[in-house]
Amino acid sequence: GDPAKLAQARQLLQEMLSxxxxDEFVLMPGLSPSIIEKAREDVGLRQIMAQPGCAVALEAEAGAAWLCGPQCRAAQRLLEAITRGHATPVEPPAPSFPTPEQRGGAASRGPPAGARGGVAVPPRASSPRPVARPPLLEPEAVEALARTIGCEALRAEM
Structure with a gap:
């Protein structure tokens, strides 16, 4: 494709999202390729991206990150920390679960009915699980989105 038309389409998409x-779109330009690579490997950022309502596109060539969705500000804070050299530790902290005493029960009661390996397993829901989405939007996905929304600059190329 024509690089000028592609740049124009990206600019239009950025303006539309903004x-x-x-409140749910952040563009972070000026990121070095090494920062983009660290961001791709960061456990904390991956956890945020795995949540519903968070899309992150990391573009090494453009040196930019596109953050979209209700969790975009949390992703922005993590990316800013990564640029300052404060990446999330490789092993995220283990979640702290209340002990049986803290929940108001006795420790000697044993696992509840339906527990497997001492962990209570909720009954299966009748509805299917939502399909997991990939954690990163690659540049090709951004281009496909621009085509989908009818970006004139890209439509002329097709």
Whole structure:
């Protein structure tokens, strides 16, 4: 494709996201390729990206990160920490679960009915699980999104 038209389409998409989602879109330009690589490997950022409502596109060539969704500010804070050299530890802290005493029960009661390996397993829901989405949006996905929304600069190329 024509690089000028592609740049124009990206600019239009950025403007649209900024206008229609002012609280749920952040563009972070000026990121070095090494920062982009560290961000791709960061456990904390991957955890945020795995949550529903968070799309992150890391573009090494453009040196930018596109953050979109309700969790974009949390992703932005993590990316800013990565740029300052404070990446999330490789092993995220283990979640702290209340002990049986803290929950108001006795420790000697044993696992509840339906427990497997001492862990209570909730009954299966009748509805299917949502399909997991990939954690990263690659540049090709951004281009496909621009085509999907009818970006004129890209439509002329097709």
């Amino acid at each position: 206008f229609y989602l002012p």
